[in-house]
Amino acid sequence: xxxxxxxxxxxxxxxxxxxxxxxxxxxxxxxxxxxxxxxxxxxxxxxxxxxxxxxxxxxxxxxxxxxxxxxxxxxxxxxx
Numbered sequence: 908x909x910x911x912x913x914x915x916x917x918x919x920x921x922x923x924x925x926x927x928x929x930x931x932x933x934x935x936x937x938x939x940x941x942x943x944x945x946x947x948x949x950x951x952x953x954x955x956x957x958x959x960x961x962x963x964x965x966x967x968x969x970x971x972x973x974x975x976x977x978x979x980x981x982x983x984x985x986x987x
Contacts, residue, residue, distance in 0.1 A: 908921055909931070912930060912932075913928050913930055913938065914931055914965055915927070915928045915965070916964060916965050926964065927964030927967060928967065929965040929967035934970035934971055934973065934974040935971060935974045935975060936971070937967060937971055938967065939967065942967055942968050945968060946968070949972070949975075949976070955976065955979050956979065956980065957979065957980045957981075957982065958980070958981045958982070959982050960983040962983075962984075962985060962986075963983040963985045966983075
């Protein structure tokens with residue numbers, strides 16, 4: 908659902924809590940706390956060439972990585 912400049916994913920009930928969220932037009936931002944915590948791993952001083960993500964959610968983390976580290980190739984796997 909889109910509201911107030913954000914796109915959110917909610918499972919089961921549109922009036923429930925956001926499972927994931929992205930701020931439209933701002934891929935450099937991580938609006939969910941769990942996404943900011945995951946980004947800490949990117950601070951490890953390694954030469955990162957590829958990143959495998961298990962689960963895409965709203966795509967906020969993949970968009971963040973591409974905005975901040977455009978040289979990194981991101982693969983995302985989603986199970987349906």
